[in-house]
Amino acid sequence: MDERARRALLAVVRGADPEEVGTEVPDLDVLTLDEPARTFVLRLEVEAADRTGAGTAASDLARRAFAAAGYAADEVGVGTPAVTGIDVG
Numbered sequence: 001m002d003e004r005a006r007r008a009l010l011a012v013v014r015g016a017d018p019e020e021v022g023t024e025v026p027d028l029d030v031l032t033l034d035e036p037a038r039t040f041v042l043r044l045e046v047e048a049a050d051r052t053g054a055g056t057a058a059s060d061l062a063r064r065a066f067a068a069a070g071y072a073a074d075e076v077g078v079g080t081p082a083v084t085g086i087d088v089g
Helices: 003-013 051-068
Strands: 031-034 039-042
Touching (some): 003 031, 003 051
């Protein structure tokens, strides 16, 4: 993944809220690539009513982000997301 593609992908996952665009959690990479193994980890924050909805929203967002980075749908396999935190309220 070249730098242009990485920037395009990150622009999608960082959202459009003017207060949040470009912000990152310190010491947490949003995107980790293991290009030799052809795998990735994408850390996302989504809003959903439940864990199932969060997984669906995360998968959809990941697909949109990779599409914005120039990857065709059949080039990026999005596995089952791991929902690791739920903020209630």
